[in-house]
């Protein structure tokens with residue numbers, strides 16, 4: 535770090551003034567995306583937000599970085615500088631336990647070492663057939679609704695549940711779907727409530743939030759343990775080739791010990807929680823945009839037809855990263871990044887954009903806002919997949935980061951993009967899709983999701 539004398543002081547970082555007592559938390563809770571967007575528009579690339587009372591120990595100043603270069607600094611620096619021990623990660627840890635996503639340091643490195651080989655593009659390509667089968671299945675289930683309105687969100691949640699469930703556990707989770715339908719939103723609400731709880735009450739304190747949190751956690755553990763037990767019993771079609779069985783065979787690179795059943799459960803639950811909804815949301819928002827933009831849709835359909843006419847398979851089309859279809863999915867994730875924000879904490883005094891930032895300061899990274907930064911995204915609200923076609927040399931690396939970046943980059947990126955491309959290809963090959971709502975009405979928790987039906991019609995081409 536440059537000497538503190540050369541740096542501007544922390545309290546000079548621009549930002550909105552909050553209410554004397556409540557700070558900015560009520561504004562943030564009312565509309566997180568609008569709140570963060572206004573912060574950027576009014577105060578620039580680095581903004582200080584005061585949460586809780588303006589004065590006194592209960593208040594807390596949190597920064598947000600919006601410029602790609604600052605995002606780069608946060609994601610690429612080692613955890614000695616920026617760590618993950620934030621309220622959000624602690625709440626996730628309380629819910630899903632110790633695992634890849636909720637740890638740091640040597641434990642995280644050892645887990646990443648075990649899990650990374652299971653998510654390389656080559657390894658993930660092994661799931662192509664499984665994904666294609668599930669894409670056909672979900673489309674077949676909707677055939678009877680052809681020409682009528684369906685809820686795209688529900689269909690994509692079901693597809694993603696099956697694909698992620700089968701890759702993880704070897705069997706589908708169809709019988710757990712109804713239970714998960716309430717457990718997952720409860721889990722997300724619980725994480726948000728614990729994250730923003732001021733003051734933090736120990737989990738054993740029986741407040742309504744804590745009781746709901748513990749109930750949800752226990753039910754999730756119970757469900758995942760049941761599913762894991764079944765996946766090891768050999769009575770599912772692909773029980774030998776799934777992520778849970780690979781975890782069971784894995785050995786800790788340091789101790790050479792196998793993972794305990796509890797460690798396997800934690801990783802499985804974490805991967806499930808991290809992968810299922812995010813993938814479904816990417817598909818829902820992406821296809822919704824495609825369903826609003828007939829010209830884009832026609833372009834993708836023509837590309838798919840030409841590919842098949844030349845003897846290519848759907849899987850080959852989906853694996854190709856240089857198609858208009860893939861560009862449309864990328865553009866969907868630009869405008870609607872499933873993980874709209876994440877957070878780091880300064881582990882030492884440091885410099886950010888010329889300011890002194892004391893150790894312990896939390897910093898938000900907000901793909902939702904950076905993906906609309908007008909310096910890098912002209913006419914930012916326009917859905918335009920051409921931004922991702924061909925050469926994109928002019929943009930800094932972190933103008934776009936729906937999967938994060940650096941050492942903690944999303945481990946499921948290739949899996950999610952392949953699963954999404956396969957579904958899109960299978961759907962658009964057969965159907966024209968029409969989205970009836972101009973905008974998807976959203977609920978924002980720890981990720982973005984529709985809060986009512988995403989009314990869509992599939993019409994045979």
Ligand code: HEM
Nearest residue numbers: 635808809812813816872873876936937938944945946950
């Ligand atoms: C469109 C779908 C997805 C999106 C947008 C997404 C987004 C992200 C982002 C932004 C991060 C980094 C968070 C941070 O740095 O603070 C992340 C991490 C992670 N994601 Fe994903 N994700 C998706 C799908 C998946 C899938 C399918 C899986 C697994 C099956 C998965 C598993 C994980 C895990 C385990 C981490 C933590 C990695 C670590 O800390 O080492 N994600 N994801």
